[in-house]
Amino acid sequence: MNIVVQKFGGTSVRNLECQRQVMQKVLRSHREGNKVIVVLSAMSGETNRLLALADEWSDTPDAAEVDSMVSTGEQVSCALFAMLLKKQGIHCRSVLGFQAPIRTDSAFGKARITDINTRHLLEMLEEYDILVMAGFQGADENNRITTLGRGGSDTSAVALAAAVDADVCEIYTDVPGVFTTDPNMCDDARKIERIAYDEMLEMASMGAKVLQIRSVEFAKKYNVTVHVRSTFSDELGTIVTQEDETMESVLVSGIAYDKDQAQITLVHVQDKPGVSAQIFSPLAEKKILVDMIVQNPSKDGKTDMTFTVPRADVEQTIKTLEALQYEIGFEKLTSNLNVSKISIIGVGMRNHSGVASLAFQALADENINILMISTSEIKVTCLIDDKYTELAVRTLHKAFHLEEAETIDQS
Numbered sequence: 001m002n003i004v005v006q007k008f009g010g011t012s013v014r015n016l017e018c019q020r021q022v023m024q025k026v027l028r029s030h031r032e033g034n035k036v037i038v039v040l041s042a043m044s045g046e047t048n049r050l051l052a053l054a055d056e057w058s059d060t061p062d063a064a065e066v067d068s069m070v071s072t073g074e075q076v077s078c079a080l081f082a083m084l085l086k087k088q089g090i091h092c093r094s095v096l097g098f099q100a101p102i103r104t105d106s107a108f109g110k111a112r113i114t115d116i117n118t119r120h121l122l123e124m125l126e127e128y129d130i131l132v133m134a135g136f137q138g139a140d141e142n143n144r145i146t147t148l149g150r151g152g153s154d155t156s157a158v159a160l161a162a163a164v165d166a167d168v169c170e171i172y173t174d175v176p177g178v179f180t181t182d183p184n185m186c187d188d189a190r191k192i193e194r195i196a197y198d199e200m201l202e203m204a205s206m207g208a209k210v211l212q213i214r215s216v217e218f219a220k221k222y223n224v225t226v227h228v229r230s231t232f233s234d235e236l237g238t239i240v241t242q243e244d245e246t247m248e249s250v251l252v253s254g255i256a257y258d259k260d261q262a263q264i265t266l267v268h269v270q271d272k273p274g275v276s277a278q279i280f281s282p283l284a285e286k287k288i289l290v291d292m293i294v295q296n297p298s299k300d301g302k303t304d305m306t307f308t309v310p311r312a313d314v315e316q317t318i319k320t321l322e323a324l325q326y327e328i329g330f331e332k333l334t335s336n337l338n339v340s341k342i343s344i345i346g347v348g349m350r351n352h353s354g355v356a357s358l359a360f361q362a363l364a365d366e367n368i369n370i371l372m373i374s375t376s377e378i379k380v381t382c383l384i385d386d387k388y389t390e391l392a393v394r395t396l397h398k399a400f401h402l403e404e405a406e407t408i409d410q411s
């Protein structure tokens with residue numbers, strides 16, 4: 001049995017006309033002899049509308065009831081789409097999370113999939129030609145409805161593809177694929193044909209607009225090939241897959257940015273064992289994601305400690321640390337909200353040097369000051385003044401010739 005998973009996002013199912021277009025894609029795959037699992041999101045805007053209702057009804061809406069309610073968005077689009085297919089004489093049915101079932105933990109609003117009943121799915125696929133399955137939802141061990149976090153239908157699709165060992169997991173969306181950088185910032189941005197899971201994960205802040213990050217982690221873990229492509233054209237999109245040699249021969253794959261960061265500095269921290277733990281453990285307890293960390297060389301037993309946190313967590317970070325000022329022993333805390341993070345990403349960096357220096361030179365030529373630097377095996381990140389974000393993105397895109405599909409000269 002050839003099984004294909006096709007997931008369509010909110011804009012693709014937003015009205016009858018769009019659903020008819022979606023149906024053409026699904027029918028084509030069916031005619032090619034595949035059993036199709038169609039995974040749908042709620043119609044665009046619907047999830048927000050429902051969540052706003054919960055907030056109107058209660059300041060502290062019960063998380064389980066929120067999930068029970070917000071999951072109806074997907075229920076509606078699936079039932080409507082199944083009606084369309086049935087009118088074409090297709091033997092199909094809608095399947096909700098608890099009917100599959102897609103088992104999750106009980107973390108309402110951000111549940112994780114723990115198990116999918118493959119046997120039941122395969123039985124249903126024997127009986128029906130097409131299953132129209134609700135994305136974003138599952139059920140916990142008490143059969144309470146759960147949801148997987150915003151954008152969670154992507155993860156549903158990848159998980160289902162892994163469960164039935166599908167040939168491919170196609171994620172249809174309103175953009176043609178994953179780009180070398182944000183096309184709204186840089187006219188030269190180019191669609192990437194193939195990207196490695198790790199690169200896609202590093203593109204997080206940008207790529208997240210295309211795929212839920214968790215779906216990429218899932219795809220990597222279960223080795224599911226994901227094809228991100230447009231609902232509204234027949235063009236091939238971007239294949240997200242395992243790293244291979246051709247990918248490694250590309251030095252840099254993309255430039256990502258994140259304007260949602262803030263820089264915090266603790267001035268004159270005592271430089272003694274345990275200080276970092278004293279600073280970062282309380283932040284970790286509050287689930288604040290600390291990213292870049294730089295500790296300056298110490299002078300007279302004191303050092304400055306600088307790091308970044310998401311902008312939304314700045315107040316809590318400051319409050320938490322100032323409450324511990326005496327214990328940690330720092331002189332003062334300063335914060336800077338006008339920063340952005342620019343990252344140069346590529347698995348080719350594993351085997352090639354010189355990326356960082358080329359990036360620094362390109363930024364220097366534009367007089368852009370670098371506030372902090374961090375690197376990993378496949379990424380170089382610079383923190384800069386956020387007013388230069390666009391200039392930096394364009395400059396780096398150009399410096400690495402990302403407008404053309406370039407490979408490293410191996411000679």
Ligand code: ASP
Nearest residue numbers: 041047136150151152153
């Ligand atoms: N409908 C959900 C959301 O808007 C899930 C999804 O679309 O992936 O976040």
Ligand code: MG
Nearest residue numbers: 009151210212
């Ligand atoms: Mg989405």
